[in-house]
Amino acid sequence: MIDLPDTASPLYEKVKDYILTNIGTGRWGKDRKLPSENELVASLGVSRMTVHRALRELTSAGFLIRLQGVGTFIAPPRPQSTLIEINNIAAEIVERGNSHRSEVLVLETMMPTKELALSFEFAKRVSIYHSVVVNFENDLPVQLEERFVNPGLIPDYDKQDFTKTATYDYLMQKTPVTEVEHIISAIPADKEAAQHLGIDVGSCCLLLHRRTWTGAIVATISKLTYAGSRYSLGSRYSPSKAS
Amino acid sequence: MIDLPDTASPLYEKVKDYILTNIGTGRWGKDRKLPSENELVASLGVSRMTVHRALRELTSAGFLIRLQGVGTFIAPPRPQSTLIEINNIAAEIVERGNSHRSEVLVLETMMPTKELALSFEFAKRVSIYHSVVVNFENDLPVQLEERFVNPGLIPDYDKQDFTKTATYDYLMQKTPVTEVEHIISAIPADKEAAQHLGIDVGSCCLLLHRRTWTGAIVATISKLTYAGSRYSLGSRYSPSKAS
DNA sequence: CAGTGGTCTAGACCACGAA
DNA sequence: TCGTGGTCTAGACCACTGG
Numbered sequence: 001m002i003d004l005p006d007t008a009s010p011l012y013e014k015v016k017d018y019i020l021t022n023i024g025t026g027r028w029g030k031d032r033k034l035p036s037e038n039e040l041v042a043s044l045g046v047s048r049m050t051v052h053r054a055l056r057e058l059t060s061a062g063f064l065i066r067l068q069g070v071g072t073f074i075a076p077p078r079p080q081s082t083l084i085e086i087n088n089i090a091a092e093i094v095e096r097g098n099s100h101r102s103e104v105l106v107l108e109t110m111m112p113t114k115e116l117a118l119s120f121e122f123a124k125r126v127s128i129y130h131s132v133v134v135n136f137e138n139d140l141p142v143q144l145e146e147r148f149v150n151p152g153l154i155p156d157y158d159k160q161d162f163t164k165t166a167t168y169d170y171l172m173q174k175t176p177v178t179e180v181e182h183i184i185s186a187i188p189a190d191k192e193a194a195q196h197l198g199i200d201v202g203s204c205c206l207l208l209h210r211r212t213w214t215g216a217i218v219a220t221i222s223k224l225t226y227a228g229s230r231y232s233l234g235s236r237y238s239p240s241k242a243s
Numbered sequence: 244m245i246d247l248p249d250t251a252s253p254l255y256e257k258v259k260d261y262i263l264t265n266i267g268t269g270r271w272g273k274d275r276k277l278p279s280e281n282e283l284v285a286s287l288g289v290s291r292m293t294v295h296r297a298l299r300e301l302t303s304a305g306f307l308i309r310l311q312g313v314g315t316f317i318a319p320p321r322p323q324s325t326l327i328e329i330n331n332i333a334a335e336i337v338e339r340g341n342s343h344r345s346e347v348l349v350l351e352t353m354m355p356t357k358e359l360a361l362s363f364e365f366a367k368r369v370s371i372y373h374s375v376v377v378n379f380e381n382d383l384p385v386q387l388e389e390r391f392v393n394p395g396l397i398p399d400y401d402k403q404d405f406t407k408t409a410t411y412d413y414l415m416q417k418t419p420v421t422e423v424e425h426i427i428s429a430i431p432a433d434k435e436a437a438q439h440l441g442i443d444v445g446s447c448c449l450l451l452h453r454r455t456w457t458g459a460i461v462a463t464i465s466k467l468t469y470a471g472s473r474y475s476l477g478s479r480y481s482p483s484k485a486s
Numbered sequence: 487c488a489g490t491g492g493t494c495t496a497g498a499c500c501a502c503g504a505a
Numbered sequence: 506t507c508g509t510g511g512t513c514t515a516g517a518c519c520a521c522t523g524g
Contacts, residue, residue: 010492010493010494011493011494012493012494036508036509036510037509037510038508038509046494046495047494047495047496048495048496048497049493049494049495049496050493050494050495052510052511052512053493053494055510056511066509066510066511067502067503067509067510068501068502068503068509068510068511069501069502069503069504069508069509069510070502070503070504070508070509070510071508071509071510072509072510084327084328084329084425084427085325085327086325086327087325152268153264153267153268154267155268155269172320173320174267174269175266175267176263176266176267176306178263178304178306178481179479179480179481180325180479180480180481181477181478181479181480182325182327182476182477182478182479182480183475183476183477184327184427184449184475184476184477185449185471185474185475185476186429186430186447186448186449186469186471187429187447187471188446188447203431204429204430204431204447204448204471205429205447206427206428206429206449210325214263214264214266214267215259215260215261215263215264215267216260217260217264217267219267226429228428228429228430228447231428232426232427232428233425233426233427233428234424234425234426234427235424235425236422236423236424236425253511253512253513254512254513255512255513279489279490279491280490280491281489281490289513289514290513290514290515290516291514291515291516292512292513292514292515293512293513293514295491295492295493296512296513298491299492309490309491309492310490310491310521310522311490311491311492311520311521311522312489312490312491312520312521312522312523313489313490313491313521313522313523314489314490314491314522315490315491
């Protein structure tokens with residue numbers, strides 16, 4: 001039986017510290033396999049729920065990997081991925097010291113096409129909100145923004161004045177986003193985009209496709225078209241953490 | 244008594260979805276106060292541990308704020324920015340179940356142009372490493388990767404076999420990246436890109452410009468050109484899983 | 487004081503992987 | 506089949522807040 005320190009912190013925190021210390025000193029370093037939950041229960045004299053919580057939190061923090069039916073292992077060094085930050089376009093333009101203005105071309109309810117209904121993962125056909133807005137930087141159109149919005153989550157979307165509040169701001173205020181999907185591609189401008197952005201048909205555009213979720217429900221689907229010559233998505237990012 | 248959906252997901256996930264949906268639809272929006280744990284236990288017909296776990300996870304994800312002795316509240320809206328994850332292209336291709344191969348076109352030391360030296364923030368003119376690699380997905384060229392590498396940080400870059408190890412992997416291994424800058428734009432393919440990617444001159448390409456830092460020193464500068472019709476940068480990201 | 491969230495337990499059933 | 510982790514419950518005690 002191993003004694004945990006007699007401090008004021010919760011038991012599961014002590015268990016976490018105990019495990020992290022043993023990882024650090026390499027005690028389980030041989031095959032990187034930890035004792036099973038039941039073994040920890042026996043050796044530490046705490047309940048399984050407490051051990052489990054400690055292991056679960058260390059797993060979600062990236063220190064451990066758990067496989068049902070197999071065991072718990074020390075996670076390999078962190079995966080190599082890089083994050084890009086995408087900002088609200090209105091805020092971004094203002095931050096650069098330029099003036100932002102938007103024109104609302106469409107704001108309506110509509111029946112989704114079959115493809116859209118599929119993207120929303122709707123079981124039934126229900127009507128959705130649809131908006132098309134052009135965003136200007138110093139009176140030059142830089143982004144054409146087409147949005148489809150789930151009325152179940154954001155009921156009054158069609159009654160807003162989006163020349164005053166940016167669509168993005170309004171949506172973020174109204175519903176928490178739990179997941180975001182982005183797809184970025186480069187496409188030639190079609191007739192509509194060319195017209196609204198004031199560029200030639202066929203010239204290069206950035207297309208940013210975005211879906212957002214609230215819980216298991218698709219909240220919004222957006223198609224953001226940027227005039228390629230006038231706009232770049234940029235970001236500088238510091239992978240902060242460790243602990 | 245409220246019915247939770249009859250899906251395969253764990254109960255606490257259903258409770259989380261239920262709560263997020265109710266936040267989204269503004270049911271508790273008045274004073275932003277949620278029902279107490281015991282009220283949720285009663286109305287959902289699950290145990291308090293399960294409700295508590297759902298609330299705890301939503302709290303650590305930043306959606307809720309809990310005060311002992313007071314109650315649970317909806318957190319104020321989070322800062323409005325969205326992150327896109329950019330993965331190592333080789334890993335990404337393999338993960339999709341396709342085959343990856345690369346051809347090294349150039350691997351040399353060179354004197355930087357004035358512009359490059361400026362980007363590296365060099366005080367003096369020193370030579371740097373330069374590589375050009377084409378990445379193939381199922382024998383179709385999808386990315387042209389031009390890299391400039393600071394020899395002070397990565398001494399033996401020019402002696403590696405980048406058909407075996409991806410440049411990205413090698414660099415991540417050799418030096419810790421503390422900061423990354425990305426700029427994404429859409430450009431028409433120039434002659435060189437068109438030739439190596441096997442596309443027409445002038446067709447749309449995604450251009451990803453990247454600089455990485457180790458501390459205050461610029462480690463690498465990369466120019467990644469993607470054939471627009473063949474490749475999209477995509478990602479699905481959960482804010483809840485970060486930080 | 488009553489009500490809130492925070493923690494902890496003992497015991498149970500399940501899905502999965504390996505022998 | 507057995508051991509693993511994943512989930513869930515009922516009940517308990519605690520610390521904290523407010524009236």
